Amino acid sequence: MGFDHGTLVWFSKSFGLFYLIGLSLLVVAYAYWPSNKKQFDRVAESIIRDEDKPWR
Amino acid sequence: MIGQLTIGERQFALVMLLALAVIGFAIAVAGRDDLLGGHGALVILVALAGIFAVIHGYYLPAPSEQRFERYYDDPTKVGIIVAMGWAVFGLFVGDWVAWLLVYPELTFDAGWSSFGRIRPVHTTSVIFGFGGNALIATSLYVLQRTSRARLPDQLSPWFVLFGYNLFCLLAVTGYMMGITQSKEYAEPEWYADIWLVIVWVVYFSIYLRTLARRKEPHIYVANWYYMAFILVVAILHIVNNLAVPVSLGHAKSYSSFSGVQDAMTQWWYGHNAVAFFLTAGFLGMMYYYLPKRANRPIFSYRLSIISFWGITFFYMWAGSHHLHYTALPHWVQTLGMTFSVMLLVPSWASAANALLTLNGAWDKVREDATLRFMMVAAVFYGLSTFEGSFMAIRSVNSLSHYTDWTVGHVHAGTLGWVAMITFGAIYASVPWLWKRESMYSARLVEVHFWLAVAGTIVYVFAMWNSGIIQGLMWRTYSESGTLAYSFVDSLVAMRPYYIARAVGGLLFLIGAVVGCYNIWMTIRTAPRTAGEAVSAKPDSVLVGTPALQPGE
Known part of the structure; x- marks a missing residue:
């Protein structure tokens, strides 16, 4: 099958490294995307104001 | 409690409790020669208590539409x-x-x-x-x-x-x-x-x-942490507990893993239980209650997102640090150690x-x-x-x-x-x-x-x-x-x-x-x-x- 210990080690040391770096870049891009800032600020602020009933 | 359930929910609760009682009975019978039997009896008792509670409140008036005006x-x-x-x-x-x-x-x-x-x-x-x-x-x-x-x-x-x-x-x-x-x-x-x-x-x-x-529209970051807690704990729990019972009437089971694979699975579970049960979930708590109580929004919402993904990525790999100087391959130990040190950043x-x-x-x-x-x-x-x-x-x-x-x-x-x-x-x-x-x-x-x-x-x-x-x-x-x-x-x-x-x-x-x-x-x-x-x-x-x- 070729799906032995060596294959797994190769996979985790190659793809395993790069997909984590790729995901990290995506997350940082999302967090620092300029147009997202307004929404983040609004949400962080909005939990402080709490009408204590669902919006309908 | 029962008064808040709709009539349909009360009926469904009864069905579920009856099913639980039947399962408890089956466990008690199948495990009568084993410690398992005692747990069967315990399940029956719990199910019966629930059935009595539902019947006791069954004819209470149904909850009004007003309930949708409030959180539950x-x-x-x-x-x-x-x-x-x-x-x-x-x-x-x-x-x-x-x-x-x-x-x-x-x-x-x-x-x-x-x-x-x-x-x-x-x-x-x-x-x-x-x-x-x-x-x-x-x-x-x-x-x-x-x-x-x-x-x-x-x-x-x-x-x-x-x-x-x-x-x-x-x-x-x-x-x-x-x-x-x-x-x-x-x-x-x-x-x-x-x-x-x-x-x-x-x-x-x-x-x-x-x-x-x-x-x-936006899902507040506390919910991300809570959801990571629920989802990852499910994955950890299922994988680490893969086992074959001696028989359906026996409490004892044998793990699907053995030797160092068993140890690695256990500490992958064990350390991520710390990460996702004792950390992610409680960070969710912190990101809501601390700003709320202090009456100030969280210092940096961006930072909270980055640390969320940092914790989620890194913790998964840290478990092998529980197995230093064991039969576990050296590079896996080093991997666990490295990710544990990197974890300091999002933490x-x-x-x-x-x-x-x-x-x-x-x-x-x-x-x-x-x-x-x-x-x-x-x-x-x-x-x-x-x-x-x-x-x-x-x-x-x-x-x-x-x-x-x-x-x-x-x-x-x-x-x-x-x-x-x-x-x-x-x-x-x-x-x-x-x-x-x-x-x-x-x-x-x-x-x-x-x-x-x-x-x-x-x-x-x-x-x-x-x-x-x-x-x-x-x-x-x-x-x-x-x-x-x-x-x-x-x-x-x-x-x-x-x-x-x-x-x-x-x-x-x-x-x-x-x-x-x-x-x-x-x-x-x-x-x-x-x-x-x-x-x-x-x-x-x-x-x-x-x-x-x-x-x-």
């Missing part, structure tokens, strides 16, 4: 009370175990009270009983507020809460009978594990269904985010013990994540592993971080939930705070001393190249620290008892406002009988 908080209320009950029980057993190490005769010559059985009773009660119920209770509260939507139905939250506590009950009673699969923090056997999977899937579905109905980002949120509100921290609970929790979170990264380094681990230093580290995390943030969140939510101005006594919150801090510090310092002395004694050689101390020598040297640790634990326990009294008095004594007394009528469940209200 009764499961949260019950969850908080149950969590405090587990806290006192679990801390009591923990302190008993601590004294047992000082006075070995405290088992009273019984099998069920031996160290190997009551130690998992302690860990399960505090982690899953106290921590788990607190997470379920607060997550349902936070989910509704941040989504601006009511829970999707009235039955599933009760199923999750009671089902989860049935799991805890099976676990704890099982250990005392001698049922265990001897995997740390995953001791319950296959039938209890299957039950927890069902409960957990329903829990996750409540989250998804509520989020699907949300009115706030300290979260701790700093919390503390910087308080910048400008330090006067509130000084005056408000509830907020101070959360502040100290963030400090201990920063401390114990630093310590954890440090202890994961192979050469440090050669000194610390198998010693009391590990025990001290775990308790800095659980007492200092997990329990403190939980007490803070509970003291914040109890007045909000029961519509009171404040807690019954701010002074008692203060007393609890100082007992908890003193208890944690005494405990952690005792174990640091004890662990380092132990580690050094075990590696000291005489001139002739033999070990300088026997194991018993090191044990004798531990005794004063064991006494100090038990005293610290006792302080923490007394604090929790004070907290229970304060919460109970808050629920019982403060008068309800007139408007609420009318609107809450079909809903009121736990506010106690109105006859007990003062001034009536």
Whole structure:
């Protein structure tokens, strides 16, 4: 099958490294995307104001 | 409680409870020659109690449409009370175990009270009983507020809460009978594990269904943490508990893994239980309750997102640091060590985010013990994540592993971080939930705070001393190249620290008892406002009988 210990080690040391770096870049891009800032600020602020009933 | 269920939900509850009773009966019959039979009987009793409760309230009027005007908080209320009950029980057993190490005769010559059985009773009660119920209770509260939507139905939250506590009950009673699969923090056997999977899937579905109905377009970061907690704990639990029972009438099962694969799976589970049960879930709690209580938005929302993904990516790989110097391949150990060190970055980002949120509100921290609970929790979170990264380094681990230093580290995390943030969140939510101005006594919150801090510090310092002395004694050689101390020598040297640790634990326990009294008095004594007394009528469940209200 070729799906032995060596294959797994190769996979985790190659793809395993790069997909984590790729995901990290995506997350940082999302967090620092300029147009997202307004929404983040609004949400962080909005939990402080709490009408204590669902919006309908 | 039953009065809040729609008629359809009452019928469905009856069907489910009947099914549970039948399953309990089948387990009792199949396991009649085994310890399993006792658990079958326990399940029958629980199901019957539930059936009687549903029948008792079956003909109450159906809840009105007005319920959609409010959040559904009764499961949260019950969850908080149950969590405090587990806290006192679990801390009591923990302190008993601590004294047992000082006075070995405290088992009273019984099998069920031996160290190997009551130690998992302690860990399960505090982690899953106290921590788990607190997470379920607060997550349902936070989910509704941040989504601006009511829970999707009235039955599933009760199923999750009671089902989860049935799991805890099976676990704890099982250990005392001698049922265990001897995997740390995953001791319950296959039938209890299957039950927890069902409960957990329903829990996750409540989250998804509520989020699907949300009115706030953005999902607040606390919910990301709570969802990571639910989802990852499900994955960990299922994989680590893959096992084949001896037979359907037998409590004992054999793991699908063996040897070092078993060890690696167990510590992948074990460390991620710390990461996603004891960290991600409680960070969710922190990201809601701390800004709310301090009345200031979180210092950096961006940072909270980055640390969320950092924690989620890195923790998954850290488990192998539990297996330094074992048969595990060296590169896997190094991988675990490296990721553990990198974890310091997102961990300290979260701790700093919390503390910087308080910048400008330090006067509130000084005056408000509830907020101070959360502040100290963030400090201990920063401390114990630093310590954890440090202890994961192979050469440090050669000194610390198998010693009391590990025990001290775990308790800095659980007492200092997990329990403190939980007490803070509970003291914040109890007045909000029961519509009171404040807690019954701010002074008692203060007393609890100082007992908890003193208890944690005494405990952690005792174990640091004890662990380092132990580690050094075990590696000291005489001139002739033999070990300088026997194991018993090191044990004798531990005794004063064991006494100090038990005293610290006792302080923490007394604090929790004070907290229970304060919460109970808050629920019982403060008068309800007139408007609420009318609107809450079909809903009121736990506010106690109105006859007990003062001034009536």
